[in-house]
Amino acid sequence: MNLNVSIGNLILKNPITVASGTFGYGEEYSEYFDISELGAVTIKSLTLQPRLGNIPPRIVETPAGMLNAIGLQNVGIDTYLKSKLPFLREKKCTNIANIYGTSIDEYVKLAERLEKEGGADAIEMNLSCPNVHDAKNKFKCPLIAQSPEWVEKYTLAVRSSVKLPLIVKLSPNITDITEPALSAERGGADAISIINTLLGMAINPETRKPKLKNVVGGLSGPAIRPVALKMVWDVSRTVKIPVIGMGGICTASDALEFLIAGARMVAIGSYLFRDPLAPIRIIQGLREYCLNNGIDDINKLIGSVIIE
Ligand SMILES: Cc1cc2nc3c(=O)[nH]c(=O)nc-3n(C[C@H](O)[C@H](O)[C@H](O)COP(=O)(O)O)c2cc1C
Numbered sequence: 596m597n598l599n600v601s602i603g604n605l606i607l608k609n610p611i612t613v614a615s616g617t618f619g620y621g622e623e624y625s626e627y628f629d630i631s632e633l634g635a636v637t638i639k640s641l642t643l644q645p646r647l648g649n650i651p652p653r654i655v656e657t658p659a660g661m662l663n664a665i666g667l668q669n670v671g672i673d674t675y676l677k678s679k680l681p682f683l684r685e686k687k688c689t690n691i692a693n694i695y696g697t698s699i700d701e702y703v704k705l706a707e708r709l710e711k712e713g714g715a716d717a718i719e720m721n722l723s724c725p726n727v728h729d730a731k732n733k734f735k736c737p738l739i740a741q742s743p744e745w746v747e748k749y750t751l752a753v754r755s756s757v758k759l760p761l762i763v764k765l766s767p768n769i770t771d772i773t774e775p776a777l778s779a780e781r782g783g784a785d786a787i788s789i790i791n792t793l794l795g796m797a798i799n800p801e802t803r804k805p806k807l808k809n810v811v812g813g814l815s816g817p818a819i820r821p822v823a824l825k826m827v828w829d830v831s832r833t834v835k836i837p838v839i840g841m842g843g844i845c846t847a848s849d850a851l852e853f854l855i856a857g858a859r860m861v862a863i864g865s866y867l868f869r870d871p872l873a874p875i876r877i878i879q880g881l882r883e884y885c886l887n888n889g890i891d892d893i894n895k896l897i898g899s900v901i902i903e
Contacts, residue, residue, distance in 0.1 A: 596882065596885050596887065596890070596891055597891065597892040597893060597894070598610065598693075598878075598881065598882065598885075598893045599893075600634070600837075600859050600860055600893065600897075601837075601859075602717060602760050602762065602785055602786045602837055602839070602859065602860065603717065603761070603785030603786065604760060605689070605716055605717050605760045605873070607634035607635055607670075607689055607860065608632075608634055608689075609633075609634040609878050609881070609893075610634055610822050610850075610854065610858075610859060610860040610861060610881070610893060611633055611634045611850070611860070611861060611863070611874050611877055611878050612633060612634050612635040612636070612637050612691060612839070612860055612861070612862045612863075613636060613637055613863055613864070613874060614637065614815075614841045614862040614863065614864030614865075614868065615637045615638065615639055615640055615666065615691075615693035615719065615721065615764070615862075616639045616640060616693075616864075617863075617864040617865060617868070618636060618637065618638070618639070618867060619638070619639055620638050620639065620670075620675070620676050620679040620683065621638070621682065621683055621686065621688065622679075623684075624683060624867070624871055625686060626833065627871040627872055628761055628788070628871075628872055628874075628875050629686075630686055631686050631687045631688050632686055632875060632878065633688070633689075633874055633878075634689065634690045634860060635688070635689040635690065635691045635716070635717070635860075636683060636689070636690055636691065636785070637668050637691040637693055637719060637862060638675075638679070638683075638690065638691070638692055638693055639668075639693065639867045640667050640668055640669060640693045640694065640695040640721045640724065641670075641671070641672050641692060641693065641694050641695070641705060642667060642669055642671060642672070642694075642695050642696065642701075642705075643671065643672055643696070643701055643704060643705060644671050645670050645671030645674060646666070646667050646668055646669055646671070647668055647670065648665045648666035648667060648668025648669075649664050649665065649666030649668075649809045650725060650808045650809075651801075651808060652806060652807060652808055653665050653666070653807065653808065653809070654795045655806040655807055655812070657795070657797065657814065657816070657818065658727045658812055658818070659816060659817045659818035659843075660714065660782055660804070660815050660816020660817055660818040660843065660865055661814070661815055661816055661820060661865055661868075662795050662796070662797055662806075662807060662812040662813065662814055663677075663792070663812050663813055664726045664807045664808070664809035664811070664812035664813070665726060666726045666727055666809065667695055667724060667726065667727050672705060672708055672709075672714075672748070673712070673815075674690075674894035676708070676712050676714050676893050680713075680714055680760075681860060687710075689717075689718065690714075690715050690716050690717075691715065691717045691718070691719050691762065692709050692714055692715035692717070692718055692719070693718075693719040693720075693721050693764070694706060694709070694718060694719070694720055694721065695724060695727070699749055699752045700746065702720060702749060702752065702753050703752050703753055703756045706718050706720075706753045706756055706757045706759070706761075707756050707757060709757075709759070710757040710758065710759050713766065714850060715759060716759070716760070717759055717760040717761070717762060717785075718753070718757065718759050718760070718761055718762065719740070719762040719763075719764050719788055720749065720750070720753060720761070720762070720763050720764060721764050721791070722738065722739040722740040722746060722749060722764060722765065722766070722775075723738050723739075723740035723761060723764055723765055723766030723768075723791035724738070724791065724810060724813075725737070725738065725766070725768065725791070725792055725794050725811070725812070725813045726809060726813060731822050738766050738768065740764075740765045740766040740769070740775050740791070741766060741768065741769050741775070741776040742775075743750075743775045743777070743778040744778070746763065746765075746775040746778040746779050747778035747781050747782040748777050748782070749763075749782070750763050750778070750781075750782025750783060750784050750877035751756055751782040751783060752812035754782055754783030754784070755783075760782065760785045760786070761784050761785050761786075762784065762785065762786040762787065762788050762839060763779035763782070763784040763786075763787055763788070764787075764789070764791055765779070765787060765788065765789050765790065765791065765830075766790065766791045766824070767789070767790040767792075767793050767819070767822055767826055768789065768793060768794050772789060772790075772826045772829060772830060773829050773830055773833040773834075774866065776789075776830040776832060776833060776834050777834060778838050779834075779836075781836065782833045784836060785836060785837070786835075786837040786838065786839055786840065786859070786860075787830060787834065787836060787839070788838075788839040788862070788874065789823065789826050789827060789830055789838060789839070789840065789841070789842075790822070790823045790826055790841065790842045791813065792812075792813025792814055792815045792819070793813065793815075793819050793822065794811055794812075794813065795812060795813070795814035795816045796810065796811045796812070800895055813844070815843070815864055815865040816843050816864075816865040816866070817843040817850030817866075818843065818848060818897065819842045819843050820842055820843030820852075821845070822842065823840060823841065823842025823843060823853075824840070824842070824853060824856050826842075827840040827853055827856045827857055827858050828856040828857055828900070830857075831856065831857025831858065831898055832857065833857070837858075837859035837860070838857060838858045838859060838861060839858060839860040839861065840854075840856070840857075840858030840861045840862070841853075841861060841863075841864055842864075843865070843866070844861055844862070844864070844866065844877075844893060845863075845866040845869075845870075845873065846873075846876075846877065846880065846885060847876065847877045847879070847880020847881055847883075848880070850863075850877050850881060851880075851881070851884060853897070854893070854896050854897050855896055855897075855898070855899050855900045856898070856900055857897065857898040857900070858897070859894075859897055863877065881893065
């Protein structure tokens with residue numbers, strides 16, 4: 596049975612990855628399972644300089660997920676290449692490096708260094724982090740992903756600088772996500788990741804203070820799954836390039852929903868904090884589903900939703 600899927604010219608052994616920011620650089624999770632069994636490891640967003648992120652509290656539990664305002668805490672590209680990448684290479688992982696810059700130039704620099712120094716098998720541009728406020732774009736949108744024009748410009752700039760498969764990660768905090776998705780495709784992206792977190796807030800009535808120091812944060816987990824699924828369905832019918840779906844996936848059945856809606860790959864994020872072995876269970880679950888339903892190639896499932 597074939598579980599291989601492709602993103603650009605990259606062939607992945609199965610359609611399961613992890614969502615950026617929920618898996619670090621793989622070290623902690625490798626104590627639980629062989630991380631090379633994943634289709635790909637997607638690392639925490641990398642920036643040119645190391646970042647400490649926002650002031651705590653940065654995480655709040657909600658009824659069906661969590662709010663976070665980590666603010667892109669990461670080791671920076673130098674330390675990543677020197678101290679984190681060797682581990683991923685030694686484990687023989689396919690590695691999607693997620694990058695974040697505060698200008699086009701920073702994205703290009705990050706992508707070029709990753710390509711030159713063999714730091715990634717694919718690049719995911721995070722144009723949609725709701726917890727940082729420093730991107731420079733003339734439309735004054737808080738997020739690049741909210742401006743279709745800028746999504747195209749940013750994508751094009753990185754596309755022209757590197758050959759690695761290029762993924763653009765979009766935000767659900769927009770009226771029509773198909774617009775920036777089409778822009779990413781026009782800019783030369785090989786795939787689109789959806790969704791990043793939905794903006795949310797929580798207040799402690801006793802203190803009347805927001806529970807997050809950042810006041811607002813990004814909602815993730817099962818609460819956002821139906822929103823993510825609908826966006827995957829919308830975008831996969833609109834663009835020709837593959838969609839990587841994420842948002843509240845916990846089980847093989849959830850992953851199947853996304854594949855059937857049109858995603859070529861799916862990522863597990865917040866649920867990893869509850870069950871670090873979830874990705875392995877999900878890969879096994881996909882295999883069983885295919886066996887039980889006489890499906891010899893997982894690609895036959897993609898976009899196979901039946902609308903009557
Ligand atoms: C704690 C936390 C940190 C995150 N950090 C990043 C990040 O650095 N870069 C990024 O592109 N997305 C980041 N995300 C968003 C996830 O990659 C994912 O898009 C989102 O959480 C939806 O998936 P989920 O519901 O399975 O968690 C983060 C999410 C969480 C919960």
